[in-house]
Amino acid sequence: MAPRKLAAGNWKMNGDLAAMDQIDAMLNSAEDASCDVLICPPALLIHPMVARIGAGDLLVGGQDCHAEAKGAHTGDISAEQLRDAGASHIILGHSERRADHAETDAQIRAKAAAAHRAGLVAIICLGETEAQRDGGQTLDVIAAQLDGSLPEGATAANTVIAYEPVWAIGTGRTPSTDQIAEVHALLRARLSDRLATGADVTLLYGGSVKASNAAEIFALPHVDGALVGGASLKAADFLPIIEALDRA
Numbered sequence: 703m704a705p706r707k708l709a710a711g712n713w714k715m716n717g718d719l720a721a722m723d724q725i726d727a728m729l730n731s732a733e734d735a736s737c738d739v740l741i742c743p744p745a746l747l748i749h750p751m752v753a754r755i756g757a758g759d760l761l762v763g764g765q766d767c768h769a770e771a772k773g774a775h776t777g778d779i780s781a782e783q784l785r786d787a788g789a790s791h792i793i794l795g796h797s798e799r800r801a802d803h804a805e806t807d808a809q810i811r812a813k814a815a816a817a818h819r820a821g822l823v824a825i826i827c828l829g830e831t832e833a834q835r836d837g838g839q840t841l842d843v844i845a846a847q848l849d850g851s852l853p854e855g856a857t858a859a860n861t862v863i864a865y866e867p868v869w870a871i872g873t874g875r876t877p878s879t880d881q882i883a884e885v886h887a888l889l890r891a892r893l894s895d896r897l898a899t900g901a902d903v904t905l906l907y908g909g910s911v912k913a914s915n916a917a918e919i920f921a922l923p924h925v926d927g928a929l930v931g932g933a934s935l936k937a938a939d940f941l942p943i944i945e946a947l948d949r950a
């Protein structure tokens with residue numbers, strides 16, 4: 703088995719029912735593509751999006767979940783509820799949640815275990831800040847986040863890892879191809895040490911991916927796709943990225 707290729711869109715807190723119009727074009731593209739195509743909209747849009755897709759090939763995911771299945775947790779959503787709404791994946795540990803909600807590796811590990819319990823694929827996000835990059839700490843930070851965030855029972859079938867340097871998100875800046883390759887090689891080596899299926903875990907790069915840089919990023923070893931923010935909101939921006947991954 704080789705890692706499955708995945709083009710994933712993270713809509714963050716963007717989009718509304720009118721934005722559903724983008725889905726039809728993405729759906730056509732997903733059906734033509736050999737890679738998996740996933741959109742993670744705000745949770746409120748998961749169910750209407752799944753209804754719009756029908757039996758089509760486009761996958762839909764959440765952006766966070768609570769670690770418990772149910773209970774007195776006002777404002778939270780469980781992995782089981784996301785699954786019930788039609789989600790297949792959940793993004794966990796995004797740097798915006800690590801920063802805005804002080805999420806720790808231990809919490810992310812518990813949420814990833816919850817995603818697995820609910821039968822969902824956990825997309826665990828890791829990434830260094832600019833200060834950590836400048837301080838030469840990148841590989842140590844990534845290794846510690848991976849070790850701390852990966853739950854028992856993780857496999858290539860239920861886990862995706864996304865490397866997203868914090869300083870590359872929404873900035874138009876990306877690491878050099880050597881820098882991306884270095885981190886992805888570390889992730890592959892550590893996953894292969896820890897998991898029997900580590901060689902087959904899908905590894906995504908995220909941070910200012912767009913049509914003009916996608917092909918060179920997808921050509922790198924151990925880059926099996928992308929987690930795309932801004933360029934996933936409009937079909938016209940996302941489709942060339944899907945096509946670049948398909949060709950890679």
Ligand SMILES: O=C(CO)COP(=O)(O)O
Nearest residue numbers: 712871872909910931932
């Ligand atoms: O955070 C991201 C995806 O999760 C990346 O966002 P941008 O593609 O907008 O830089």
